[in-house]
Amino acid sequence: MEIKKICVIGGGLMGRQIGLCAAIHGVDATVYDLNPDVLAAVQVWEDDYLAGRIAKGRMTEEQVADIRTRYHLEPSLEKAVAGVDAVIEAIVEVQDIKAKFFRQLDELVSEDVIIATNSSYMVSSLFADCVKNPARLCNMHFYNPALVMEFVEVVQGPHTSEEVAGAVYELAKRMGKCPIWQKKEIPGFAGNYLIAGLTQRARYLVQNGYCTPQEVDIALEKGFNHKMGVFRMGDLTGIDLSYTMMKNTYERTGEKPDMYDVYEQMVKEGRLGRKTGHGFYDYE
Ligand SMILES: NC(=O)c1ccc[n+]([C@@H]2O[C@H](COP(=O)([O-])OP(=O)(O)OC[C@H]3O[C@@H](n4cnc5c(N)ncnc54)[C@H](O)[C@@H]3O)[C@@H](O)[C@H]2O)c1
Incomplete structure (x- = not known):
């Protein structure tokens, strides 16, 4: 089972990058968003990004022209999939918006089309009853910026077939990523589960007046060599x-949660x- 052609739903911060990353690595990728303004913004972003790659000498004109043949923006969901x-x-x-979308998608694609969610925390079992064949449903979680970050979690739920998780794992590798294949679900998966613990403590320190967000980041960046503090x-x-x-x-x-009012x-x-x-x- 080889994934050659994908559709990314949502052209926001993550979706546009996931699609372009796939196109750069030889996979045909269509990005769909229900908001046409977002697709227009993705077009501008794509042009800027690829022009920048040429200007920096990281890609040739020919490479960019080739990538463009594989990256499509489509305002009709039916055509996109x-x-x-x-x-x-x-x-x-x-969750409700994602569930509604999966039910809608289920009506449009055949039962063997793989469905992966890039959710940051939600395991795919939450959506297993939204599709006819949940064996083709799993998590594929990219990190921001998805064009750059190599870590991807492929999470196989109890409903996901080995074949499907394997195909998604191989896709991640073909996209130049360094994926892990988790065979047991946990909300947030390995990465965000770990970082949630740290973030919770960081917010506790700020909420209770022990230090400022910037000081928390100094502790993590200068004391523990983290590339970025949690804030x-x-x-x-x-x-x-x-x-x-x-x-x-x-x-x-x-x-x-601590600092809820600050974020609000x-x-x-x-x-x-x-x-x-x-x-x-x-x-x-
Ligand atoms: N932002 C991050 O750093 C990050 C990292 C990893 C994973 N994620 C996850 O990726 C997903 C998207 O996050 P984002 O930061 O790109 O969000 P975003 O708000 O930037 O983009 C979401 C896009 O989805 C579109 N949209 C909403 N409902 C839709 C629908 N029914 N059909 C089609 N398009 C729809 C919106 O118009 C918007 O353009 C979330 O599940 C998030 O948890 C985000």
């Missing part, structure tokens, strides 16, 4: 994403991190 071997979902981190990383992944996940936890447990305020003010130029840090 036609003839694909796999669909990678990268829409908002809200700097939060700016990169998006304050809105962190807030959505905190909100999910709050709703699920009834316990307000930042979202209200549009301080979403790097993408808006301001977050815990200011950017050019």
